[in-house]
Amino acid sequence: MRFSTFLKDKWIFLLSQTGIILFLALLLNVMKISNAANALVCICVLFITVGALVLEYNQKNGFYRELYRNLGTLEKKYYISSVTEKPGFVEGAILMDVLRQTTKSMNDDIADYRRMNTEYQDYVETWIHEIKIPISCIDLICGNNKGEMASGVKEELSRI
Amino acid sequence: MRFSTFLKDKWIFLLSQTGIILFLALLLNVMKISNAANALVCICVLFITVGALVLEYNQKNGFYRELYRNLGTLEKKYYISSVTEKPGFVEGAILMDVLRQTTKSMNDDIADYRRMNTEYQDYVETWIHEIKIPISCIDLICGNNKGEMASGVKEELSRI
Numbered sequence: 001m002r003f004s005t006f007l008k009d010k011w012i013f014l015l016s017q018t019g020i021i022l023f024l025a026l027l028l029n030v031m032k033i034s035n036a037a038n039a040l041v042c043i044c045v046l047f048i049t050v051g052a053l054v055l056e057y058n059q060k061n062g063f064y065r066e067l068y069r070n071l072g073t074l075e076k077k078y079y080i081s082s083v084t085e086k087p088g089f090v091e092g093a094i095l096m097d098v099l100r101q102t103t104k105s106m107n108d109d110i111a112d113y114r115r116m117n118t119e120y121q122d123y124v125e126t127w128i129h130e131i132k133i134p135i136s137c138i139d140l141i142c143g144n145n146k147g148e149m150a151s152g153v154k155e156e157l158s159r160i
Numbered sequence: 161m162r163f164s165t166f167l168k169d170k171w172i173f174l175l176s177q178t179g180i181i182l183f184l185a186l187l188l189n190v191m192k193i194s195n196a197a198n199a200l201v202c203i204c205v206l207f208i209t210v211g212a213l214v215l216e217y218n219q220k221n222g223f224y225r226e227l228y229r230n231l232g233t234l235e236k237k238y239y240i241s242s243v244t245e246k247p248g249f250v251e252g253a254i255l256m257d258v259l260r261q262t263t264k265s266m267n268d269d270i271a272d273y274r275r276m277n278t279e280y281q282d283y284v285e286t287w288i289h290e291i292k293i294p295i296s297c298i299d300l301i302c303g304n305n306k307g308e309m310a311s312g313v314k315e316e317l318s319r320i
Contacts, residue, residue: 001250009250012219013173016212020180020205027201031193041187045180052176059172064254071258077265080258090161090169094224095255098231098240099262105237106266113273117280124284131291134316138298141312149305153313156294156301 001064006057017049063087067095078103161224166217177209223247227255238263 007014021042028038070083081099086092139157142150167174181202188198230243241259246252299317302310 001254005250012212012216016208019208023204023208024184024201031191031197033191037191041184044183048176048179048183052172056172060251067254067258071261076269077262078269080262090165091220091251091255094161094227095251095258098227098255099258101231102237102240102259103262103266106263106270109236109238110266110270110273113270113277117273117277120277121280134319137316138313141309141316145309149301149309152301153298156297159294 001057001061003057003061006061007053010053013053017045021045059089060087060092063089063092078106161217161221163217163221166221167213170213173213177205181205219249220247220252223249223252238266 024045025038025042028041067080067084071077071080074080074083081096081103084096086096135157138153142154142157184205185198185202188201227240227244230240231237234240234243241256241263244256246256295317298313302314302317
């Protein structure tokens with residue numbers, strides 16, 4: 001999050017502070033306060049406003065920078081919610097909560113696919129094991145018998 | 161996002177505005193401005209502050225409420241980034257961008273699993289098709305021959 005983007009997003013806050021400062025300057029002018037005192041008041045208000053902005057920017061930027069760094073380094077980006085610490089402000093917390101919910105739902109789905117895969121492989125392996133026995137028996141029968149038929153069957157068996 | 165949570169999160173803004181109002185009240189008092197005028201100025205500043213807060217809350221709450229409603233109704237929560245519109249403020253946009261990146265990475269992984277599953281099934285089906293031919297041949301050979309051996313082989317074939 002660049003500071004300029006952050007400022008653009010803070011237009012409501014900036015507008016309200018500009019409104020307050022203009023209103024004060026006008027009011028103090030109407031009240032016949034000296035220009036120096038007027039400027040001093042406005043600068044003080046401006047100072048507080050800028051301080052508040054910088055403080056908020058630092059807090060949020062720290063979290064978002066870490067989040068994007070993690071996102072950049074992670075190969076499987078959906079582990080992001082496990083490696084990023086929960087931030088101290090509400091919108092960051094909402095982000096983490098939404099991320100946690102979506103990645104949980106995804107992990108469940110991936111686990112389902114993995115389970116289906118394993119089950120199918122187990123089934124196929126059991127089946128292969130079971131057809132091995134009669135095939136070996138046929139092989140033994142052919143070994144115990146001679147003749148045209150036995151050699152024909154043996155030839156077919158060699159193709160399996 | 162409840163309004164109280166939102167206010168708690170805005171402590172920097174609230175602190176700065178309280179500072180500005182207190183500073184103004186003190187300054188106007190020192191300048192021997194009448195209490196009525198002093199109160200009027202403070203109330204105006206307060207009014208602008210509350211207005212700015214309510215405006216920002218409405219903008220953000222609308223987005224977060226929709227986001228959580230979508231999250232609640234979606235069965236597969238990782239489609240959230242497709243069904244939620246991009247919000248007009250930077251932190252919401254960051255949230256959507258992070259969500260989009262994580263769900264993209266997740267969808268790639270799910271597609272990989274699905275592909276692996278399909279490839280394995282295809283392989284098994286091809287293999288089954290190939291061993292069917294010699295088994296049928298053995299069956300035919302047994303059908304064309306009589307004797308003890310043919311009936312033994314036939315018995316084993318029936319187990320496959």
